[in-house]
Amino acid sequence: MFQNRVAITGMGIMSSIGNTLEENLFALLNYKNGIAPIVNIETRHRGDIKVGEILQTNKQLADSLDLPKDHNYSRTALLGCIAAKQALDQANIEAINMFRTGLISSTSVGGMDMTEKHFQNYNTNSESRKFISSHHAGDSTDKIAEHLGITDYTTTISTACSSAANAIMLGARLIKSGQLDRVIVGGTDGLAKFTINGFKTLMILSDTDCAPFDANRKGLNLGEAAAYLVLESDTLVKQQNKEILAYVAGYGNANDAFHQTASSANGDGAYLAMQKALTVANIQPQDINYINAHGTATPNNDLSEGRAIKRVFGNTIPDFSSTKAFTGHTLAAAGAIEAVYSILALQKNLMFPNLNFNTAIPELQMVPITKVTEKPLDYVLSNSFGFGGNCSTIIFSKGQ
Structure with a gap:
């Protein structure tokens, strides 16, 4: 199995x-x-x-x-x-x-x-x-x-x-x-x-x-x-003998169990989803090269997700950005839209910019990628968090 x-x-x-x-x-x-x-x-x-x-x-x-x-x-x-x-x-x-x-x-x-x-x-x-x-x-x-x-x-x-x-x-x-x-x-x-x-x-x-x-x-x-x-x-x-664009390396789902439309202060569901995805992929946090964050630009989500990312990655947070400033938040489609962008990142060995960023959130002091940035990528992690506390993470790896 x-x-x-x-x-x-x-x-x-x-x-x-x-x-x-x-x-x-x-x-x-x-x-x-x-x-x-x-x-x-x-x-x-x-x-x-x-x-x-x-x-x-x-x-x-x-x-x-x-x-x-x-x-x-x-x-x-x-x-x-x-x-x-x-x-x-x-x-x-x-x-x-x-x-x-x-x-x-x-x-x-x-x-x-x-x-x-x-x-x-x-x-x-x-x-x-x-x-x-x-x-x-x-x-x-x-x-x-x-x-x-x-x-x-x-x-x-x-x-x-x-x-x-x-x-x-x-x-x-x-x-x-x-x-x-x-x-x-x-x-x-x-x-x-x-x-x-x-x-x-x-x-x-x-x-x-x-x-x-x-x-x-x-x-x-x-x-x-x-x-x-x-x-x-x-x-x-x-x-x-088909061409492989990438692999689904890992995945995790957890429930924040906090509020119908808000995430918990420490991002418990997001933390658990990311941890589970790493376990399924059988890799360590330091193996992640880039995070396509959920990043909705709401006061609650970005602070909660940022804290969850810090809990998983400690002081060595991978490069990250949210692409929702390009497309808007596309609700149920968001995880698939950002899966496509994550796979494109792997294929092109580059990371996409977090538009409109100027000042770091004081509680986080996390600065996202703001320019198209080239870098060898092996694993990209993509977060998608929903109302009702449903939190999911997918890890994609290079097609080899």
């Missing part, structure tokens, strides 16, 4: 900084963030906050998938289908059912963008009623699976902002235990008034570009995105 190494052979991504892998990498290397005033959503908060928005309408997204005009795809499903297809294309997978293949997709928003648009008309407008079935979280997973032709195994994870990291973790475990040969894992979330209003109520949204780990951080920018990885057993990869 747990013999197979888990290789990553394909990636796909859509975010506010690019509609492809290449566009995302270009933006990261050239300090181009996707944070701007709201364009596509009719909301009273349009002039008050900034978001990471994908500047394509639902119609444009649907047309790129050649969907019929009477489809009932939510924005979440549309983004997910495009990103997952990109991942399959990079992995050169054509006969999807030649091997035991699964899909683990994650979302928080689900079909809420259509629900909030049509719910008042459901009783009187038959055209609106087609969106009832697209509301629940599993609908986008079903549509992605249908679009890709996956029939062996599908499931949906919704653990708030750690969702996609948990999808990666579950996919790796299914491969290691020999239950599946290949799993497409990731997450997708479209922007909706539901999430804008919810986070506005929590008073953790910034009216300016967010500044992770900065002493004067004001809050987060919401974003929308989708990203997926193709995980394959090492045995299958060698059998097919």
Whole structure:
């Protein structure tokens, strides 16, 4: 049991900084963030906050998938289908059912963008009623699976902002235990008034570009995105002589068990998740070369995560940065977006900048990477922490 190494052979991504892998990498290397005033959503908060928005309408997204005009795809499903297809294309997978293949997709928003648009008309407008079935979280997973032709195994994870990291973790475990040969894992979330209003109520949204780990951080920018990885057993990869982008080396999940929306002062859940991931990877803290931090730019998260990082790494904290200042916080998709960025870092032997940083948090005195920085990388650790205290860490290693 747990013999197979888990290789990553394909990636796909859509975010506010690019509609492809290449566009995302270009933006990261050239300090181009996707944070701007709201364009596509009719909301009273349009002039008050900034978001990471994908500047394509639902119609444009649907047309790129050649969907019929009477489809009932939510924005979440549309983004997910495009990103997952990109991942399959990079992995050169054509006969999807030649091997035991699964899909683990994650979302928080689900079909809420259509629900909030049509719910008042459901009783009187038959055209609106087609969106009832697209509301629940599993609908986008079903549509992605249908679009890709996956029939062996599908499931949906919704653990708030750690969702996609948990999808990666579950996919790796299914491969290691020999239950599946290949799993497409990731997450997708479209922007909706539901999430804008919810986070506005929590008073953790910034009216300016967010500044992770900065002493004067004001809050987060919401974003929308989708990203997926193709995980394959090492045995299958060698059998097919496929290119390996990276490996899923370790993973850990723990619960902070402190508060519904806040992290504990000492980051207990984050600390435990990182420790577990190191144990699974069978490496020491000093083996980590770079941390892609959760780094939401809220007063609570950055202080809590920073303390947890200090507990794990002591006085030798690896280089770290948060890429959420590029994309905004993409909720359930965040762990997959940042997995893609972590793998790009490994491939290119460079670290991406923590935008908008000026002053270290007094209690931490931790200074993130603020410029694109070249450095040999063997292990990258990526953190994803969610509401309800659900904390997850994934460690990626070089594809060798």
